[in-house]
Amino acid sequence: MTEEQRQKAISALHDCMAACNHCFDACLQEENIDHMRACIRLDRECADMCGYLEHALLRNSPFVGELAQACAVICDRCREECGKHDHDHCQQCAEACRTCADVCRQLLA
Amino acid sequence: MTEEQRQKAISALHDCMAACNHCFDACLQEENIDHMRACIRLDRECADMCGYLEHALLRNSPFVGELAQACAVICDRCREECGKHDHDHCQQCAEACRTCADVCRQLLA
Amino acid sequence: MTEEQRQKAISALHDCMAACNHCFDACLQEENIDHMRACIRLDRECADMCGYLEHALLRNSPFVGELAQACAVICDRCREECGKHDHDHCQQCAEACRTCADVCRQLLA
Amino acid sequence: MTEEQRQKAISALHDCMAACNHCFDACLQEENIDHMRACIRLDRECADMCGYLEHALLRNSPFVGELAQACAVICDRCREECGKHDHDHCQQCAEACRTCADVCRQLLA
Numbered sequence: 001m002t003e004e005q006r007q008k009a010i011s012a013l014h015d016c017m018a019a020c021n022h023c024f025d026a027c028l029q030e031e032n033i034d035h036m037r038a039c040i041r042l043d044r045e046c047a048d049m050c051g052y053l054e055h056a057l058l059r060n061s062p063f064v065g066e067l068a069q070a071c072a073v074i075c076d077r078c079r080e081e082c083g084k085h086d087h088d089h090c091q092q093c094a095e096a097c098r099t100c101a102d103v104c105r106q107l108l109a
Numbered sequence: 110m111t112e113e114q115r116q117k118a119i120s121a122l123h124d125c126m127a128a129c130n131h132c133f134d135a136c137l138q139e140e141n142i143d144h145m146r147a148c149i150r151l152d153r154e155c156a157d158m159c160g161y162l163e164h165a166l167l168r169n170s171p172f173v174g175e176l177a178q179a180c181a182v183i184c185d186r187c188r189e190e191c192g193k194h195d196h197d198h199c200q201q202c203a204e205a206c207r208t209c210a211d212v213c214r215q216l217l218a
Numbered sequence: 219m220t221e222e223q224r225q226k227a228i229s230a231l232h233d234c235m236a237a238c239n240h241c242f243d244a245c246l247q248e249e250n251i252d253h254m255r256a257c258i259r260l261d262r263e264c265a266d267m268c269g270y271l272e273h274a275l276l277r278n279s280p281f282v283g284e285l286a287q288a289c290a291v292i293c294d295r296c297r298e299e300c301g302k303h304d305h306d307h308c309q310q311c312a313e314a315c316r317t318c319a320d321v322c323r324q325l326l327a
Numbered sequence: 328m329t330e331e332q333r334q335k336a337i338s339a340l341h342d343c344m345a346a347c348n349h350c351f352d353a354c355l356q357e358e359n360i361d362h363m364r365a366c367i368r369l370d371r372e373c374a375d376m377c378g379y380l381e382h383a384l385l386r387n388s389p390f391v392g393e394l395a396q397a398c399a400v401i402c403d404r405c406r407e408e409c410g411k412h413d414h415d416h417c418q419q420c421a422e423a424c425r426t427c428a429d430v431c432r433q434l435l436a
Binding site for chain 3: 126131134156160167168169
């Protein structure tokens, strides 16, 4: 991992964590909350994991690879779910998840 | 804080974290999810904070007092909200929150 | 995953998280702290990850498999390091890590 | 809390979390680790709490006030300790803690 890759990963993880937390909050206020169940659950999962991996990078954890593998899968699933909904917060979250999953996979390469 | 108080606190925090996480999961599957919005949000808040304080106790953190003060307030609010709902998971969560808030206040005494 | 496996995993993860947090605290007070550098770092990594996975199980996360895979590796490495030291807290931590890594691998089976 | 205050707080909390995690990692590699015991412990406490409060802000938690109160105290103590050491990472961490404690107190005003 180069320092440039590391900084890019920290930034993408942070953006994704923020987008997921915002989407969680916004979904809980949506009129059609009945359709947002999976989104709410996955937003929490993805926010927590992206935050976790970002901290791991920042403390120079020896387990960035193992965590990035899990994080990529979680971002993929959150992106799939958020991508189904037209709400701006969902679309923005899906986009952040796509970027973040890519960055996680680059950490593994 | 005596060792007995410490063990009691660790146990109450753990029970409350588990009850809140279970309630979060169950609320997301309730037919009347429209009424569970506040509950879902507070379950996450309370689960995370109880887990945080439990870990702090276990690592001998110098900030148990500050964290217990915040945790007691969070448990109070989660108990109030869960107490409004008849679902078993909500009633059990309210009960765990009540015990946990008491224990947090004993840590402050 | 049977309910029995789930309960066993929750318990092993909690024990390992507690042992690692205690070992972290104790290592920071050891006279020979110069030899405990890797132990302190790995205790934090392992405590955090075991706590994370335990919460994931309790909230019925869809990503238990991915997280258990990472957690098993982290427990292995913490066990190896703690196993090198004669301090009671290190030996107890190594033992908790061994059990926990086994349980994580059973979650994957 | 205005949106400007909120953004400023998110940014200060993130910077402080990053500085504390970097200081934790660097302290564990210092030759004079014997003098860094308190710093290592407080870096972990402060990194975790700043990260926690940042996430709380991002998910629109109702408990930002309670958490900011605890976070300000933790930042103060980490700043005091890091301020005693000449290492660049300690001085930078102390500076980030000072800014972050101020921002936490503004959240309370």
